[in-house]
Amino acid sequence: MSKTLTLSIITPQKPLLEETPVESVSLPALEGEMGVLPGHVPMIVQLGFGSLRYLKDGKTEEFAVLGGFAEVLRTGVNVFAEGADLAEEINEEEEKQKIKRAKESLSSKDADIDFELAELEIKQAIARMKVKKHHLG
């Protein structure tokens, strides 16, 4: 059995990672973190908001994943994420701005506001910031 997994991370907007050979993957499953090594039992897992890490050539890379699901095969992992960002590319300041804007629109009395969307945005921004902090620390 080969010692690597092929990892794909795909969002509806664009593929972030396509069939990259990695040594291991850790997924933010809904019921807790889940590690995947080559030869894992085929599985379909729902993902929550959290961090996805993978080990490639001895180095760990980290993504913030915002919901979706993953298909685990013996030879690889396909992650279908609603949204995903490379941890290094997350800008905390930007996320804070997003939260601020979403909160403002929530507290305004305008009837046309999409509450669910604003709440989702806040949740996503917080998740991204958490991953970023974890990545730095």
Add this chain to the structure above:
Amino acid sequence: MESLRDIRQNIKAVRSTQQIMQTMKMISSARIRKAQQAMENARPFAKKMLEMAADLKQEVLAMAEPEGTESWASRFFLNKTGDPNKIGLVVITGDKGLAGSFNAVILRAVVAFLKENQDKQVSIFCVGKKGRDFISRFRHKNIRIVYHSVGIFPKVAYAHAELLGDAVMKEFFDNNLGSVSLIYNDFKSMGSQRLAQYELLPLQLAAGAEKEKDETDFEFEPGVKEIFRLLVPRLVKAHMYRVLLESQAANLAATMNAMDAASKNAGELVGALEVKLNKVRQAGITNEILDIVNGAEALNG
């Protein structure tokens, strides 16, 4: 005969129209790059999702069901309990004309489709102003527009696909549709579009791509039902997103080509008018010379 002034005015008008068409062509060609990029970026997601769905079809088929009932997930794959006399149709056109036969091709296909299914109840989902305006003119008890959205081109986002997908799935279940078809233009190349028409639901999966049993024997976390509830709508939406992007790129390409042809024609028209202008002017000069010569002759005589 037209006067010089009339012809000059005519030339001016044609030139300014040509300018507008050239600008529209430039706008389209600037946008098409981005549209194409978005389309290519969305392809892997839709493709991989379909691959996975093909793997999962086995799981759905394996689920035991009492006679006459059908599980939520199975509806998408087999749709045994849907009413064959109720069907859905998703029509995607552009918001504007000026794109050659882009919209006409689709609308012709829609008319053919409706004729073929005359005796069925058709629920229509329209994207694009042209399609909505055209279809809303049909006054027939069997034809109903359930959902329409206009003005999303050329800025299609995943959110639009979500709205459309939600509407289609809601109608599919609430009204117990037998099938849902799609009619739109596929982006084939910069120079050509192709009319695409096929059934979206129940999901059409490429056969023969079945893997070994070992590969497809999945475990599910949380449960298989939860996963399906999550997965299938996303599959439909991802597909919608791809279709919208294809249509968007195709529309821009069609506009570009139509405007290019039109501005070429305008150029030819200006050429013809200029020849005419010169002829008229020359005729005027000749007449004047004749007048002068005749006048001189008369004085001499």
